[in-house]
Amino acid sequence: MSALLDVRDLRVEFDTYGGTVQAVRGVSFALEGGKTLAIVGESGCGKSVTVQSIMGLIPRPPGRITGGAATLDGHDILRDQKIDGKDIRGRLVGMIFQDPMTSLNPTMTIGDQIAETLQVHRRYSRRQAFARAIELIEMTRIPEAAKRARQYPFEFSGGMLQRSMIAMSLACEPAILIADEPTTALDVTIQGQILDLMGDLQRDTGMAIVLITHDLGVVARMADDVLVMYAGQVVERGGVDDVFYRSAHPYTLGLKAAMPTNRSDAEQTLTPIDGSPPDLFAPPPGCGYFARCPHAMQACEGNPPQAFALGTGHEARCWLHHADCGQDAGAVYREHSQ
Template sequence: MSNILEVKDLVVSFHTFGGEVQAVRGVNFSVPKGKTVAIVGESGCGKSVTAKSIMQLLPKPPAEYKQGEILFNGDNILAKSERDMQRIRGNEIGMIFQDPMTSLNPTTKVGAQITEGILKHKDVSRKEARSQAIELLNLVGIPQPEKRVDQYPHEFSGGMRQRAMIAISLACEPDLLIADEPTTALDVTIQAQILKLMKDLQNKTGTSIILITHDLGVVAETCDHVVVMYAGQVIETGTVEEVFETPQHPYTKGLMKSVPRLDQDKKQPLIPIIGSPPDLMDPTEGCPFFARCEYAMEVCRDHNPSFEYMGGNQHASCWLHHPLAKASE
């Protein structure tokens, strides 16, 4: 199985007035061709920074890529010039942003926003680009696309704007689509529509998708692989089945227990993860989850565990899996 994207040992920092924020601290993961990979984690865990690094959308300064490489089809994106990146953005890698209310240009017609990418990357006339835009709007399920193409974003509802965003990101048939919380701002019935649409489009075009989310339900329903991030690090990866059925890291286990299931017994209190994530301005040397972990040991305080193979497709970084550790459960 070949990978369309490989992120290797990525370290990204932001230089701020208050000091250096180590937002991403050694992230490793890969995206197999034609698959959907979820990046899950709480706010501030570095999932959006990782995504924007792939697109090279972080302003430098304050951002700085300190280490690592991002291989897209074997080429290191971090070594590319801005000119080369412009050829890749929107063309080979597409992106869907979280908030459809703010990520569309309010003063430009939706059609023009879709054709912008097509005209830039492909050798087509304006007329052809327009008919492609209408076709795309039709593809993402917007009724009356001939009329809608000449409307402004404010004339669209939230769900329709997100559909328009998807149309823009798909305009040049990218090999990789990065969706940064594409449904967080939407209602559940609209969310179901959008997720179904993304799945259908993937079946049609074979695009690989990176889906960034904090909703475990969305992950379980739409993704093949999961990358769990915490405090700027990847703490567990694996297929959806592995990570949901046999989570190996205490943080992943905690996440699974803290969401109520529909079959949850109401007499049982939820099991929250105590405390809150560490400050990335001054992260500890040891395991980032140490302060909140119920299984924390002496070694966790000062030494960060390495990322170990757990069998199948699963990897996790936790000292509990060290041969010298006592069995956890």
């Protein structure tokens, strides 16, 4: 099986005045066509930096990819420092961002912005590109597409802007759509519309989606596979059911316990995760979650846990799964995941 996008042991650092931040510390994943991979984690865990460095979007310097490899459709994509119109990423990957208000150029019409992609990557003429832009706007269910294409971003609502971003990212019929917190800035109702739209487009085009989010509800709704990231590392990965119903890392459990469930039967209390994530200027030598983990053991402080395989495609980076571990990992996790 060769994956569409294959990332191995990616490491990214940033030089700042305060020192070097190790933002991503060895992330690997593989993405297949037609599937949705969700990357979950809190702010600063490295989820955005991971995809941005793959896309060549981090400024270098101060950013630096210090290790790892990434191939897109068999092409090495980390080697090149410069990205131009011929880059494979422009043809194969579309990207949408969290804040549609600041991601679009306020001085260009929506139609021209979408058309620009086609002129650069597909060598369309202006007229051809604009006509195709109108079709794309229609595809994202914006009413009166021809009129809307001639309007500027300030004339659009947040939901409409996010639809235009999707239209733009789909212009070159990408094999992968990367969505970085696509609905965080939107209302629940509009979020529903955008998620539905992404799902429908995926069914029609067979593209893969990488969805970066911190909302477990959105993950439950959209994902086939999930990566849970913490302090620059993947702490748990697996199919969506494995990660939700057979959670195998204390951080995943912590996230679930911190959110209200919508069950009418249980009178529930929220259990926050105390403390805050570690300082990535000087990452802890052992497990990154050690300081906040309710199940932490002596071994966790100094020894970084390896990824333990638990089932098909399901693995967790936690010493509780080690055969010599005194605590019964099974019991810890069963207790939480009824």
